[in-house]
Amino acid sequence: MCDTNKNILITEVALRDGSHAIRHQFTVEQVVNVVKALDEAKVPYIEVAHGDGLGGSTLQYGLSLTDEFELIEAAAATAKNSKIAVLSLPGIGLEKDLKQAASLGAKMARIATHVTEADVSPAYIELAKELGMETVGFLMMSHMAPTAKLVEQAKLMESYGADTVYVVDSAGALLPHEVTEKICALRDHLSVNIGFHGHNNLSLAMANTLAAIEVGATRIDGSMRCLGAGAGNTQTEVLVAVLDKLGIHTGIDIYKMMDAAENLVAPILEKPQEITRDSLVLGFAGVYSSFLLHAQRAAKRFNIDSRDILIELGKQHIVGGQEDMIVDVAAEIAKKKNVTIG
Numbered sequence: 487m488c489d490t491n492k493n494i495l496i497t498e499v500a501l502r503d504g505s506h507a508i509r510h511q512f513t514v515e516q517v518v519n520v521v522k523a524l525d526e527a528k529v530p531y532i533e534v535a536h537g538d539g540l541g542g543s544t545l546q547y548g549l550s551l552t553d554e555f556e557l558i559e560a561a562a563a564t565a566k567n568s569k570i571a572v573l574s575l576p577g578i579g580l581e582k583d584l585k586q587a588a589s590l591g592a593k594m595a596r597i598a599t600h601v602t603e604a605d606v607s608p609a610y611i612e613l614a615k616e617l618g619m620e621t622v623g624f625l626m627m628s629h630m631a632p633t634a635k636l637v638e639q640a641k642l643m644e645s646y647g648a649d650t651v652y653v654v655d656s657a658g659a660l661l662p663h664e665v666t667e668k669i670c671a672l673r674d675h676l677s678v679n680i681g682f683h684g685h686n687n688l689s690l691a692m693a694n695t696l697a698a699i700e701v702g703a704t705r706i707d708g709s710m711r712c713l714g715a716g717a718g719n720t721q722t723e724v725l726v727a728v729l730d731k732l733g734i735h736t737g738i739d740i741y742k743m744m745d746a747a748e749n750l751v752a753p754i755l756e757k758p759q760e761i762t763r764d765s766l767v768l769g770f771a772g773v774y775s776s777f778l779l780h781a782q783r784a785a786k787r788f789n790i791d792s793r794d795i796l797i798e799l800g801k802q803h804i805v806g807g808q809e810d811m812i813v814d815v816a817a818e819i820a821k822k823k824n825v826t827i828g
């Protein structure tokens with residue numbers, strides 16, 4: 487049976503997922519200012535890392551302006567109440583990176599795998615536990631697996647020791663009834679906490695988040711001003727207000743959250759986060775949100791429509807870690823269309 491929970495723990499992800507949207511250009515000063523404000527607003531968890539998680543600063547994923555460990559160290563030194571979380575995708579992030587993050591003060595490790603590949607996560611989940619970190623299993627691109635498969639993979643993460651397992655709508659492709667079905671199924675088959683991480687490419691991040699909460703998700707991600715990949719995530723300061731109206735407790739100070747979003751995050755945005763035709767296509771075609779800027783760059787280079795690239799990536803089921811395919815797909819489209827490359 488599904489149940490409704492009234493206490494929700496929010497993880498603010500703008501300082502990690504938002505890294506995609508600003509080409510991984512966070513500075514120490516920005517991170518310190520945002521963390522200080524979120525800490526004062528009593529946000530339980532703040533995620534800090536390269537957009538693709540620890541070790542993501544590479545030519546393939548995009549080089550960070552500032553070493554992520556400097557950002558994590560500064561964040562952990564600033565936070566008095568909030569816990570600093572890091573994301574790690576096994577293979578991109580190494581075990582030594584997790585150890586370094588823990589030694590710098592990170593208290594939560596979110597171990598992310600493609601929705602059908604939970605079996606690459608046990609060493610990382612076990613290490614994070616040994617390091618005394620709270621541990622989250624993060625099943626990315628959850629729209630790509632039938633619910634039974636998702637449950638199987640979530641149970642694996644639970645068996646490895648994850649304290650929480652997240653349904654991650656990386657492409658912002660899920661519809662509310664699908665979120666309900668997936669979260670209900672996890673709620674019925676798992677004993678650990680269930681989380682939800684949405685993207686707003688189809689303008690459904692808030693609706694999906696509320697659907698998840700209604701049937702038992704208690705750990706929720708959001709990004710202030712939607713500072714996340716694609717059209718961004720569920721907008722945290724709005725979510726806090728909506729949950730308050732629903733009588734659901736987050737422990738977060740609404741005014742302080744609004745001020746942090748308006749005064750500190752809005753100025754970081756290169757342009758306001760909105761649902762553009764490209765981010766809409768991410769959700770429509772079920773493509774990883776962090777592919778957006780890569781696809782736009784490839785479209786420019788090959789003088790083709792970025793939507794054609796995204797649709798093709800969706801058709802070919804290209805997933806995180808296959809960023810090199812974006813240029814291949816673009817080159818192939820340009821060849822077929824006989825486009826002259828400028």
Ligand SMILES: C[C@H](O)CC(=O)C(=O)O
Nearest residue numbers: 503537538626654656776
């Ligand atoms: C590495 C990804 O950006 C993780 C994430 O936030 C998602 O899949 O969504």
Ligand SMILES: [Mn+2]
Nearest residue numbers: 503656714715
């Ligand atoms: Mn995300």
